[in-house]
Structures are given as structure tokens and as C-alpha cells.
Amino acid sequence: MRYLQVLFGETDGSSTSGVFKLYDKLVIYGTPPNIWKLDPHVKLRIKQVNVSGKPVTISIEFCRNYEDDTTCSPVDKIELASEGELSKKYEYPLVLRARNGSEGFRITWSQETAAKSYIMLVIEWSDEDGD
């Protein structure tokens, strides 16, 4: 099984830091959580990240416990230094895995001045062998 998903998130425009709510309106009902749970049977590959709007630094974070914000640490940071658009296509996808099912991931933002910025992610869920 390989399942591609496109996620969209935006800053709230009023806080200089926060966690993106990641939406895929086709399949997500209601408001998604801050931290998405990972599963030991499914690998998550982040293939591409687009950042746009006002300057922002985003941080992709792996969390040891998807129910505890304090267990998250960055695996990649992307800085949009000036207003515009930045696209990062991973030459080798960023692979996130779970070992026991308590793990998760989130994407945070930080800005010098609170303003609207946006992200778009292309991710792939897969249970197939290999990276």
C-alpha cells in the first residue's frame, strides 16, 4: 500500500509561534490534532514542503509521545526569509517511523512578526519494504 496525501496548513496571523493544523478536507472530519499519530506498520515519507506568504520558519518535529507536546524535537527546519514562496523537494524523502505506536509528528511555525504564512506538504504513507 502506498497512499499519497497533500496537506495544507496556515499560521493564525496573530501568534508568533504555534503548531500547524494540517488539513486534507477530502478525508479529515473536524479539526485535526496538533500531533499526528504514527503507526509501527506504516512509514510516513515527507516528499515535498512548500512554504509561502510572510516570512516564517517551520520546523518538522518527531514526537516520542503523540499525546505529549514536550516530547517533540526537530528533524528539519525550513526558513522562508522574505515574503514569497519556497519549495523544498526532498531528494531523499524524510522518513518518519514508529516503534511502538506512541510516536507522532507535528509541524510548528515561528515568526518575528505574526502574519499569515502557509504550508503545503506532499506525504506518502506506505507499508512496503525499503525506504
Add this chain to the structure above:
Amino acid sequence: MGFPILEPGDFVKIYVPCHDTYLVFQVVKVLNRGFEVLNYGLIPLSSGDTVNDVVSGTKTVPANGVLPARSWVSIMLKPLTWMKPHIDSEVDLLFVESEKKNVLMHCYVVTTPGFIKMLVEIPRGYQRVPFRDFTQPYSVLDSDIKPALGFVETISIPGVHQNVMFMNWTNIDLYVYITLIYGYYNIIVPSNPEVIYNVLSNKVKNVHEVVFSYYTSEPGVNDALRKWVGSFGISANIHILSKEKALKQIEEFLTKVPKEIRGGE
């Protein structure tokens, strides 16, 4: 990822784990050729329905077609409204009535999103996962035992209802869409023991193997198997026998097969 639908002339061998046996059929005709994909729509759950928490307890469905975060449900796929006058069961789209012995429904149940955990439950209500020679409840599918993800393959044995289990392991409430990719075949049991022997010995190329997801004996399913092919099938271990003894076992199996599904009759 392909979901192969068989062609006329192809063989299908169905493994029955409960009895460690095989049933062998040859496809005579594909009745839905060219129209194998059915967009079923949202999972048949209504707002307010109760589903099972992955670990323990229950959860309430928040809106039609939504499988709540960290929950699972085991259901029959009920027919869409327009199908009802033409189908064998008002409550089970995958059901084939027991009189239709020469029909086989071969189906892939595919979900969007593609990371839903799934399995086929036969008999219905037997909510256990086999592990070696004992079984465990569905909660082991959360992080221990890996089931199918995003799709499950099944065949319908005449007279047997089946449930499909859908597990949303994520912490997000999800709309679950279902697509069925299926073949509705006319089938026969090959009347030549040598042909069956070659199919079971992997000496024939156009053979498709499907597991009938039936792991623990239940009288209703056993009766349906007996009514369909006269027995539980051919021992899966015939490959350890001499060819002569294997052919004898197959001949014995064939004598019990009802004549309406025996080839050459």
C-alpha cells in the same frame, strides 16, 4: 498496485485455513467484464452509531461516513439502494445465495484514505486474530500484528455472510470512502484430477490464490462449504504425497462435488 481480476480459463485456488484445504475452480465466464470498478461511497456508518475503541470501550460516530479516531468497526457492506432488487441479500452486498453454486464473487475492498487497517471476518462476529495456534482480540492490530492496509481481497462462498473490519488507527476522525474492484465469475471445478493436481503443484501459470479468511471452525460455514463442493476441499498437504496418492485424494474429492459445478458434465 494492481487488483487482478481473472480471465476466462484462469484458475483460482482458494485456501481454507480452518481446514488446511484448497478448493480449485476454473473461470468459465466473467459476468461483469469491463465494469469491474464500483464506487461504493462512504463507509456505511451514520451519525450517532457506536463503534469500538481500538483499545477498549466504544466511540460515537460524529457524522455520516466518519470512522472516529482510534476506533474500529466490523460491518457487512450493505447494497446501494439501486442494487436491492437484483441482489442476493438486502443487507450484504458480497453475499451469494447458496443455490448459486457456479458463481464466485471475487472482490477487493479498497479504502481512501489508503492507510485504514482491514481484515475479512468469517464467520461474522468472530473478532479474533490468529497467532500461531491461538487467537487474540482485534486490539493486537493496533501496534502488534499487521493486518492488510488500504485494501483487502476476499471471495464469497455461497451461503456465507462476511464482515469487513475497518480500523482507523490514527488520532484523526476520518471520512472513509470505499471502492470495490470485483469479478463476478461463472466457475466450474475441473473434472480432470490431473488438472487440479497441476494447479495445486504450481505447474500451471494462470492460477490466482485467494485465502478464504476462515480460521476457526463454525457449523454454518462448514455446512455452506459442504453444500457447495461436497466437502471442505483437498488437503493442502497433497504435495508431500506421491502423485498417485495425490490423484486418488483428488478423485475422492471430485466424487463429492455436486454435478452442477463439475466441469465436463
